[in-house]
Amino acid sequence: MANYFNTLPLREQLEQLSHAEFMETAEFADGVNALKGKKIVIVGAGAQGLNQGLNLRDSGLDISYALRKEAIEQKRDSWKNATDNNFTVGTYDELIPTADLVINLTPDKQHTAVINAVMPLMKQGAALSYSHGFNIVEEGMQIRKDITVLMVAPKCPGSEVRAEYLRGFGVPTLIAVHPENDPEGKGWPYAKAYCVGTGGHHAGVLKSSFVAEVKSDLMGEQTILCGLLQTGSILSFDKMVEKGIDAGYASKLVQYGVEVITEALKHGGVSGMLDRLSNPAKIKAFQISEELKDIMRPLFQKHQDDIMSGEFSKTMMEDWANGDVNLLKWRAETGETAFEKTPAGDVKIGDQEYFDNYLLMVAFVRAGVELAFETMVEAGIKPESAYYESLHETPLIANTIARKKLFEMNRVISDTAEYGCYLFDQACKPLLADFMKKVDTDLVGKNFNEGKDGSVDNVQLVQVNEILRSHPVEIVGVKLRKAMTAMKAIKTA
Amino acid sequence: MANPIVHIANLNLQYAGTTVLCDLNWRIYPGEHWIIGGKSGSGKSSLAKAMVKQEKASGEIIFRFDQSNPMLAQAYYVANWYQFANLEGDRNFYYQQRYNKQQRNDTLTVYADLIHFGKKQQLDFRDAEPILEALGFGNCRETQLIELSSGEHKKLQLVQALWLRPQLLILDEPYTGLDKRSRENFNSLLDDMANAGTTLVLISNDRNIPDAINRFAHIENGQLHAVSHLDEIKQDEQRQRKPFPYFLQQAPLVDHDTMVELRNVSVRYGEKEVLKNISWQVKAGEKWLLQGPNGSGKSTLLSLLNGDHPQAYATDIFLFGKKRGSGESIWDIKQKIGIISPELHWYFDKNATVWHAIASGFYDSVGWFIQVKYEEKKQIEQLLDFFDLLQDKDKLLHTLPLGKQRLALLARTIIKNPQLLILDEPCQGLDRSQTAHFNAVLDELSGYGKTLIYVGHYESQLPACLDNRLVLEKGEVVISERREKNSIAG
Numbered sequence: 001m002a003n004y005f006n007t008l009p010l011r012e013q014l015e016q017l018s019h020a021e022f023m024e025t026a027e028f029a030d031g032v033n034a035l036k037g038k039k040i041v042i043v044g045a046g047a048q049g050l051n052q053g054l055n056l057r058d059s060g061l062d063i064s065y066a067l068r069k070e071a072i073e074q075k076r077d078s079w080k081n082a083t084d085n086n087f088t089v090g091t092y093d094e095l096i097p098t099a100d101l102v103i104n105l106t107p108d109k110q111h112t113a114v115i116n117a118v119m120p121l122m123k124q125g126a127a128l129s130y131s132h133g134f135n136i137v138e139e140g141m142q143i144r145k146d147i148t149v150l151m152v153a154p155k156c157p158g159s160e161v162r163a164e165y166l167r168g169f170g171v172p173t174l175i176a177v178h179p180e181n182d183p184e185g186k187g188w189p190y191a192k193a194y195c196v197g198t199g200g201h202h203a204g205v206l207k208s209s210f211v212a213e214v215k216s217d218l219m220g221e222q223t224i225l226c227g228l229l230q231t232g233s234i235l236s237f238d239k240m241v242e243k244g245i246d247a248g249y250a251s252k253l254v255q256y257g258v259e260v261i262t263e264a265l266k267h268g269g270v271s272g273m274l275d276r277l278s279n280p281a282k283i284k285a286f287q288i289s290e291e292l293k294d295i296m297r298p299l300f301q302k303h304q305d306d307i308m309s310g311e312f313s314k315t316m317m318e319d320w321a322n323g324d325v326n327l328l329k330w331r332a333e334t335g336e337t338a339f340e341k342t343p344a345g346d347v348k349i350g351d352q353e354y355f356d357n358y359l360l361m362v363a364f365v366r367a368g369v370e371l372a373f374e375t376m377v378e379a380g381i382k383p384e385s386a387y388y389e390s391l392h393e394t395p396l397i398a399n400t401i402a403r404k405k406l407f408e409m410n411r412v413i414s415d416t417a418e419y420g421c422y423l424f425d426q427a428c429k430p431l432l433a434d435f436m437k438k439v440d441t442d443l444v445g446k447n448f449n450e451g452k453d454g455s456v457d458n459v460q461l462v463q464v465n466e467i468l469r470s471h472p473v474e475i476v477g478v479k480l481r482k483a484m485t486a487m488k489a490i491k492t493a
Numbered sequence: 494m495a496n497p498i499v500h501i502a503n504l505n506l507q508y509a510g511t512t513v514l515c516d517l518n519w520r521i522y523p524g525e526h527w528i529i530g531g532k533s534g535s536g537k538s539s540l541a542k543a544m545v546k547q548e549k550a551s552g553e554i555i556f557r558f559d560q561s562n563p564m565l566a567q568a569y570y571v572a573n574w575y576q577f578a579n580l581e582g583d584r585n586f587y588y589q590q591r592y593n594k595q596q597r598n599d600t601l602t603v604y605a606d607l608i609h610f611g612k613k614q615q616l617d618f619r620d621a622e623p624i625l626e627a628l629g630f631g632n633c634r635e636t637q638l639i640e641l642s643s644g645e646h647k648k649l650q651l652v653q654a655l656w657l658r659p660q661l662l663i664l665d666e667p668y669t670g671l672d673k674r675s676r677e678n679f680n681s682l683l684d685d686m687a688n689a690g691t692t693l694v695l696i697s698n699d700r701n702i703p704d705a706i707n708r709f710a711h712i713e714n715g716q717l718h719a720v721s722h723l724d725e726i727k728q729d730e731q732r733q734r735k736p737f738p739y740f741l742q743q744a745p746l747v748d749h750d751t752m753v754e755l756r757n758v759s760v761r762y763g764e765k766e767v768l769k770n771i772s773w774q775v776k777a778g779e780k781w782l783l784q785g786p787n788g789s790g791k792s793t794l795l796s797l798l799n800g801d802h803p804q805a806y807a808t809d810i811f812l813f814g815k816k817r818g819s820g821e822s823i824w825d826i827k828q829k830i831g832i833i834s835p836e837l838h839w840y841f842d843k844n845a846t847v848w849h850a851i852a853s854g855f856y857d858s859v860g861w862f863i864q865v866k867y868e869e870k871k872q873i874e875q876l877l878d879f880f881d882l883l884q885d886k887d888k889l890l891h892t893l894p895l896g897k898q899r900l901a902l903l904a905r906t907i908i909k910n911p912q913l914l915i916l917d918e919p920c921q922g923l924d925r926s927q928t929a930h931f932n933a934v935l936d937e938l939s940g941y942g943k944t945l946i947y948v949g950h951y952e953s954q955l956p957a958c959l960d961n962r963l964v965l966e967k968g969e970v971v972i973s974e975r976r977e978k979n980s981i982a983g
Contacts, residue, residue: 036820054803060822084762085803166801167842168824168858 248345
């Protein structure tokens, strides 16, 4: 199978990359009607599969689960998940031929095998949905021409998709229709109805394309979301220990700090995050994040280039074919770092202390978010998409670090994200070696404001604020956050 | 006189800028067992929390524990509000979560939680067994924390306290949600402990208290006042009755004469059968009392009606004339129902103000709403006024005294004048006078053509309007009958 994106002429590549339109509430006025009475069969009953199914059924739709024969015979978790909740469960052979819409919610890596098994069983004119476009765009899967192909991608873990729905909200969602597979023009009505069924329309929906989703998703996850948080966390911890800060304190500051800091990001954007600092600390964080941006820019660009050319997915799929040798090796190495092995100390760290004593992470996050956003936009991705895949998702990933550190983060994210995260981390650490030599405990481990009188040059402060607030990620962020009326604390431990 | 066990002098405590305790003095001598009652918001819980350093206060608090006393030399506080975390330290729960069956191993089981507690406190598990039995909690061992009902959660807290056997035990509203039998057994266990050397401090406005209680007090103007008898404890003044807002004096439009119909409905989780062959009809205009011991299946039954239970599909349940799973959404159902329950309260959005909480009742969401119409805003104002909550409308709901939080959530429940009201222990957390007031309000409201299902444990504290009764035991219907109004049955 050929990489789909690479088969397109440039004008078509640019056209598909530029899909990003924030949808008005009125566009969802038809509710779930387009799918009412239709037979919907979900393949896969993991976290996304089960929770989306529960939501869709609670929205009045007809849901059942198709599982592999072995999963049913051996009563695996997926089978238990579906039957314990009174869903109809059957094999592919039993259920797929009856389906008007097949929703594929299996892990990326299984997509080719699943689609090859499912497609011959699908009836003429049925629809097929994905929640990630990798299979179509990077693997170049060809879907029968009578089948409509769409995407509904909630930008949160499955458990959140359910929790927010039952609270009467939803999670931000990206929807798309594959232009090669919309023979009857029902792609958009189906995608919208499906999105309403999950509650996504309450929280902001972006009309995207398979191409835009994949190219921005890959970029975000391997650079700012996972890669940089991993690199920044490990470097910060090692620096504190080197400088004699108590290891238990350092471990706690790093594990929970990133969550507290990015919580401010979620509500007030990059400038809101920096507003949590004192004026002198803000100016310092601004200066070092400028420096970090200059150092890391070439690496961000390389990642984006490899994603666009298909080089990244080619290398990764080679590792898949090779039994995940590299992935498993890198995963094991992450489990062995000093940060991972040092339990968080039994010390209380206040909200503000996480900012004052961890200025370095504030700088890392600003540099990473802005760089990822800038690089994506330079590559032809629209600011709205770039915002979702950088700033918006950072607090969600930070939350997984707060739960059980980096090993947990890498366990929870997709294999694709994990693979890219390791690539980034390995290249980024040596790049920052000289920079880190200059870093002392005033930036990480101790209160930056200690012994300072808080005075700053007014003109300088005004300039810094102006630069922070007028960055394009802030402009689009203000607009999108306002539209996400249901924005609230997603997870707070 | 012997030295006091507890010596508190000049205790001062502020909460969000207002003075709660002001130069409070209190001594507890050996042999004394106190009950502190009195008005809601007078500072009872704050005092208890200050004693165990959960709340910051200035002044002197000295404990003199007796080394010859066999009980543990410790002050132990059982809060009126619990919060557990899942295995990952997360507290982001939602109230329907315990019915969703995928997060099986997300929280500890009761047994694992007790083992954990026992290990931390170096206790012998054999000592916990009789307590579990006495509180009727023995069969909950393998239940996950998330699956417990509110009464069962309360029991778990109490089991730990009784098992620990501290020299000073401070209990903040311990009877909340307990069924009648557990409550009697609990009181006699407290008496046993008092005899064995524990000093009791009980914060409650209940009448049925352990015999050991021999000292009575309330807090007024930030100071503790001892009184000589339970009856002298100051209660909230009788509220002034106001007329109901006009929109609630209208009978709601009813879709179907039979609002709820269950035909042989069973719910099981693996081996555990939570509901067995339940058949039940609720007709428009009926007022049902739903009763049963903790864990008998009441909450599960109600969750089937409110669209909160995934197993409501593929069963014979008809709501408002339509079979469940015939294309309706849970929002269609919720739109016709006003619900309040302890679980809804526990997991309510911490960022919601009183006004937001009430407004969210129009949309059946938890603290969030789309756009409130002018007419709806007026109705919110009227209800705020009716419940005396106008001055609190912009405060965060969870910062108010428990009793006021409940009133705000009650306002949320009735704001849309729903076809069916489901009131699952609506008075939990309210004191006697608040309960009496609420019941009077409900009796009047029910006169305007409402239909309701009411869960309550204590016969003496029920509204008079309830005309039918359904009693569950171990997931089965044991009584389903018309009820004589005002009857005070067992």
